[in-house]
Amino acid sequence: AQRVTQPEKLLSVFKGAPVELKCNYSYSGSPELFWYVQYSRQRLQLLLRHISRESIKGFTADLNKGETSFHLKKPFAQEEDSAMYYCALSGFRSGGYQKVTFGTGTKLQVIP
Amino acid sequence: GAVVSQHPSRVICKSGTSVKIECRSLDFQATTMFWYRQFPKQSLMLMATSNEGSKATYEQGVEKDKFLINHASLTLSTLTVTSAHPEDSSFYICSAYRDTTYEQYFGPGTRLTVT
Numbered sequence: 001a002q003r004v005t006q007p008e009k010l011l012s013v014f015k016g017a018p019v020e021l022k023c024n025y026s027y028s029g030s031p032e033l034f035w036y037v038q039y040s041r042q043r044l045q046l047l048l049r050h051i052s053r054e055s056i057k058g059f060t061a062d063l064n065k066g067e068t069s070f071h072l073k074k075p076f077a078q079e080e081d082s083a084m085y086y087c088a089l090s091g092f093r094s095g096g097y098q099k100v101t102f103g104t105g106t107k108l109q110v111i112p
Numbered sequence: 113g114a115v116v117s118q119h120p121s122r123v124i125c126k127s128g129t130s131v132k133i134e135c136r137s138l139d140f141q142a143t144t145m146f147w148y149r150q151f152p153k154q155s156l157m158l159m160a161t162s163n164e165g166s167k168a169t170y171e172q173g174v175e176k177d178k179f180l181i182n183h184a185s186l187t188l189s190t191l192t193v194t195s196a197h198p199e200d201s202s203f204y205i206c207s208a209y210r211d212t213t214y215e216q217y218f219g220p221g222t223r224l225t226v227t
Contacts, residue, residue, distance in 0.1 A: 044156070044205070044218040086155065100146070100216060104155040 002027045002091045006103035013077045014111045021072040021106050023061075023087030032090040033063055033070040034100070039083045047072075047085070057081070077110045084108075114140050116208045118219035125196055125226055133191045133222045135206030141186035142208035146216065147179075150203040162189040196226040 003026040013019055025031060035047040048056045050063040050070060061072045070087060087103040115138040125131050135145055143164045148156040160181050161169040168181035178200075180192040189208075193200055203223055207216040 043220045044207075046215060049215075099158065099161065101158070102156045 002031070002089050002099075002101045004087050004089050004101050004103035006085075006087050006106050008106045009104070010107045010109065012109040012111060015079055016076050019072075019074045019077045019081070019108065019110075021085050021087075021108065023070045023072065023103060025068050025070065025087075025089045027068075027089055027091055029091060033061070034088040034090065035059070035061055035070075035072050036086040036088055036102070037083050038086070044086070077108075079110050079112055082108055082110045114138075114208070114210055114213075114215075114217040116206065116217045116219040118204075118206055118222050120222060121220060122223045123225070125224070127197055127226055128195055130192055130194045131196055131224060133193075133204055133206075133224070135189045135191070135208070135219050137187045137208040137210075137217070140208070140210050140212070142189075142210060143186060144209040145183060145189040146207045146209070147181060147189070147191050148205040148207070150205055150221070152203075156205060159191075164189075193224065196224070198226045200224065201226045 005024045007022055033050040036044050037047045038044045059074045061070050063070050084105050084107050086105045088100050090100050117136045119134045123131055145162040147159045149159050150156050158171050159174045162181045162183040164183045164186050170176045178194055183189040203221050205221040206219045209216050
């Protein structure tokens with residue numbers, strides 16, 4: 001079974017402060033991890049994925065297999081970062097297509 | 113970027129009627145599409161995986177006779193909520209899986225209200 005845990009429902013930080021959104025996962029195989037973001041009244045969109053190892057909008061996330069974590073970080077929060085963030089895990093199953101399991105989401109609120 | 117549309121964006125129906133929601137990938141072909149349900153202030157729950165040309169794969173606890181899925185072409189999947197009840201009121205979101213980028217692209221969602 002695959003499971004994604006985001007312990008914080010709401011994270012409030014001041015503008016310019018560092019941000020860390022926590023994500024832990026459970027998966028028996030080798031997972032692919034993602035962070036999705038949903039801005040107010042917009043559709044869900046991919047923010048970044050661990051295999052890309054890139055920084056998007058200043059956000060980075062490192063897969064730590066030992067701690068089964070994929071925390072999302074940004075050194076200096078901006079007001080436009082306020083949104084709902086979902087951590088997601090992809091595992092393969094028979095047929096080859098990917099089943100994605102989402103965490104419960106963390107609402108990031110950046111206070112001006 | 114890839115675009116996925118859903119129609120309608122909002123629908124209100126009476127209890128006992130059926131509602132069809134369409135999900136289209138506008139600029140790429142998708143052999144696999146996913147249907148999710150999202151309750152207020154909760155995460156997305158995968159309902160089923162829609163496979164072009166074959167039967168959908170439903171997640172545990174999802175009634176396949178109630179939520180009919182048809183993936184008739186490489187750009188269209190439909191979700192029909194049959195004999196809808198107020199408890200089916202929710203936000204339904206589809207996504208299309210793009211093989212070339214190994215990425216899911218999400219539709220804007222459909223708000224279903226059953227009165």
